[in-house]
Amino acid sequence: MIDNIFDFIGGNHGQWKILKMEPIVGETLKQAPYLKIVKSSTVKSSEGVWSLKGLISNIRYTEKEEKEKLISIQADLGRPEATKAALIPIKKSEVWWTLAQDERRKIFEAQSNHTKTGLKYLPAIARKLYHCRDIGEPFDFITFFEYAPSDSEAFEELVYSLRKTEEWKYVDREIDIRLIRE
Structure with missing residues (x-):
C-alpha cells in the first residue's frame, strides 16, 4: 500500500451513499449504490461495479502565493458536519495536453x-485533488469535495462558476457523483 494512492470504488458498500450520478460531458459510469474510498497501490482493483484510481501529487498551475493562501484556509476532509460530498472525475481534451505548461496556467x-x-x-x-493521467486511468483528475448540508447552495454556485469558464471548454468527460455519508 502507498500513502498517496487511493481507489474510489462504486459498489454495494462504502462510506458514502451515492445519491445521483450525472454525466456532464461524455459517458457516465455504471450505476452503483455506494462509494468506498480506500488507500491503494498501483494494482487495479477488481472490487465493485467500477473503480477509479488517483494519487495525491504536487500542486500544479498554482503559484507560491496562491498555494500558501489555499493551505492557510483549506479545511481537511472528514469533518463530522461535512456529511455531503461530490466525486467529480474529469478528462481533458488532447488539445489541452498539447498546450505548454504556461499556456495551460x-x-x-x-x-x-x-x-x-x-x-x-x-x-x-x-x-482534495487526485491525479490520474500519469497512472493510465480513464480520467485525468478526480476531485473529491465535502461540505455540510447548509453549504449545499454554495457548492452548486462553485461548480456552476467553474463550468462556465474558458478552462471547461477543454473538458471531454466529466461525471458529477453526489454523495451522502450515512
Whole structure:
C-alpha cells in the first residue's frame, strides 16, 4: 500500500451513499449504490461495479502565493458536519495536453480564475485533488469535495462558476457523483 494512492470504488458498500450520478460531458459510469474510498497501490482493483484510481501529487498551475493562501484556509476532509460530498472525475481534451505548461496556467488562472473562484468557498467546502493521467486511468483528475448540508447552495454556485469558464471548454468527460455519508 502507498500513502498517496487511493481507489474510489462504486459498489454495494462504502462510506458514502451515492445519491445521483450525472454525466456532464461524455459517458457516465455504471450505476452503483455506494462509494468506498480506500488507500491503494498501483494494482487495479477488481472490487465493485467500477473503480477509479488517483494519487495525491504536487500542486500544479498554482503559484507560491496562491498555494500558501489555499493551505492557510483549506479545511481537511472528514469533518463530522461535512456529511455531503461530490466525486467529480474529469478528462481533458488532447488539445489541452498539447498546450505548454504556461499556456495551460494562463487558461486555468488568468482566464478562468480557477483558484480565485475556489478560494471564495473555503473553508466551508473542503476538497482534495487526485491525479490520474500519469497512472493510465480513464480520467485525468478526480476531485473529491465535502461540505455540510447548509453549504449545499454554495457548492452548486462553485461548480456552476467553474463550468462556465474558458478552462471547461477543454473538458471531454466529466461525471458529477453526489454523495451522502450515512
